[in-house]
Amino acid sequence: MFRLEVRTSTPTWFNLALPLLAIAATLVLCSGLIALAGAGILESYGVMFTASLGDSYAITETLVRAAPMIFTGLAVAVAFRAKFWNIGAEGQLLAGAVASCFVGAIPMPGALAMLLMAIAGAAAGAAVALAPATLRVKFKVDDVVSSLLLNSVIYYALMALIEGPWKDSFSGYPISPPIEDSANFPVLIEGTRLHLGVIVALIAAPLIWFLIARTTLGFRIRVTGENPEAARYGGIHVERVLLSTALLSGALAGLAGVGEVGGVHFQVMSDISPGYGYSGIVVAMLARLNPLGVVPAAIFLAAVMTGAEAMSRATGVPAFLSDVIQGTALLAMLVALLFTAYRIRRVGVAT
């Protein structure tokens, strides 16, 4: 018989190995599904790998996909550090997309447009995140539920916009008018879609790491998350910290939407985000809430997404496998996290 026993210490290498173990477990588990779909396991994973990371173009495509998940992953990581359970990155992303699209459609010099798009998008995301945080601080409303439900509210508000005032009267499609050409984010490598926003995302990760690890706000976020009572006794305004965290988290998620509008789609449509906000939760968990870990975690998920499409075309395995891999990775990571606190001990066998 086996039993869980509380671990007295967790070796460092273990913390680094965990996400890798979780990913390995995920790929092994999902290979069963590939086999069920009648395709070769190694062949399928091979196609996934080549299509997502096999050449420089594939890599740029994967990075373009990773960018929004870096932002939502950071958003979730920051929030969860303070134990503000922000499940609303999806809605905050959509709000950021709408706001930046609105600004981007106004004629003005390109650089100014991009800056204002970012500000508007971040502000919109922050405003959306502020709602569940305020409800929690003022009325003790559960933030998991309120932030999650708000996603639907924002989604249908977006739908109302693109089906209503923004609807393309010429084609009749439910899409917003495009932003000005001058507001399109510059492409960094000719012939690819690698846009400015991707670089911003890659820079954001170390900045957020610095904020959490090296600033007083970061200190207060960490302490508030771990023990609000000790934080309050120590003179930290716990409510204020939670609200600041929500603003920061929402702004980051909003920036994910800005990047999608300014660098990828140049307009807003109903499927502008294939669930990047929810993927952000997986990313943050795989990264163990470390902002630096968010980058590789987001790239992994992006590679799975791009790779799954190619695999589906080549081997006939449904592209939904990408969602299954994401879900399994989250579960595997949660199980793996259990082993940082506990270890398995064999009992009942004579020694």
Place this chain on the structure above:
Amino acid sequence: MSAPLIEMRGITKSFGAVKANEAVDLSVAPGEILGLLGENGAGKTTLMNVLFGAYAPDAGEILVQGQPVRITSSADALAAGIGMVHQHFHLAPRLTVLENLLIGIPGKGGRIDRAGGLARLAEIGRQHGLTLDPDLPVSALSVGEQQRLEIVKALFRGARLLILDEPTAVLAPSEVDRLFSALRSMAAQGLGIIFISHKLNEVRALTHRCTVLRHGRVAGRVDDPANTTSAAMAQLMCGHEIVPPARGPSTPGEAVLTLDGISTSNHAGTVLRGVSLAVRSGEILGIAGVSGNGQRALAEVISGVRSPDAGRMTIAGQTVSRFSPREVQALGLGRIPEDRMTTGLVTNLPLADSMVLPRIGTAAFSSKGLLKPDAIRTFAEEQIKAYDIRCPGPMTRAGALSGGNLQKALLARELAFDPKVLIVSQPTRGLDIGAARFIHEKFLDMRAKGCGIIVIGEDLEELLVLCDRIAVMYEGRIVGTLDSADATIARLGLLMTGAEGRA
């Protein structure tokens, strides 16, 4: 002597490099109350956790009534007739007393046997004076009642050996008497009891025999605790003599903290009704009282975590206007909270973080919103050295420290800033006599340097040793203040029940 009820032989248990228990032998006979003594970190809790199945020992065996048994879970322990009352209770707060008792006890046909439970509860209550209202939710019980429920729970499950890990640390003196009479009555019926405490007078009054641990090993046994001096037991625990610190005459100066008509309204159960007091520099003022008479509210107001509804407070002559931790700190107040684990420290973060927490925004540890990691680390390292805090280093998880070391860390983080006034609640709760002695000495040092100190506590003996004056709280008021030269436990006790105040 009758055959032992429980025997532990050669128990060894390590945590990484730390040998928490090494070749420990221990036995308890039916009807015997065994005291388990030892300094903080000597391995008492670990040993009991092994007996209760929470940890698997690395070596050694456990015998129940002479039969070797394998205990790998609390369920095994209960089946073997071993019950444990942990220091942190394991109760479901929203369920009633009866429901808590019946958790995990299968009734007939999967239904809960309410009537049977009630009958057993009444019977246990009658036998040992452990009465409880079966329909009250646990959240409405006092700490003493919750403890009583834990004991009843163990008896309910048929325990023949009851382990109590520092049960008196959370009790008021009157509750201690009640607990002791229950334990004696249980022993008289043939139950074995293991009693852990740092208070040697309690151990001498209650136990029949003691086993003393030091650094994880058995340092000795005491066969007749009632006729052994506390000093001899302390010597056995620490390996050297412990002399109580001598409190010289005080030379109080100006008032460094004054409260004038401080009142609070009732939101957390306790209220203050017009409390006025003054602490002068170079004196130690004790606040005695049965817990729940407003001491917590008083500590919170002085510490700046609760604003009073009426009244005035000054620190070093300055009026406190906003009652925030930062304001009172800036005026020169040092604060040591009652509950180290929940309000004092952040157990999951490095010790260094907890040590700088209340002053993280000051120039010592940050500037312009940026932390000074080197300054934080150096500060923590210096304090660890100065106060001999036993831990691998400033980056150790705070929760891994023992109680005495946690208390030293909290003391260090305040005293490093030379407070003009210090407020402390229950300064030595759960500490061994060596650690308590160290804390007392520090207070006396601070007093000699002109610091005014307020000690809120329930341990009257400690207050009498330490304080120059003792004020007694009753129902939110200060009902009397005695010079400790005139104070006796009897007089304080009378004041604490409100008897003298009413006269």
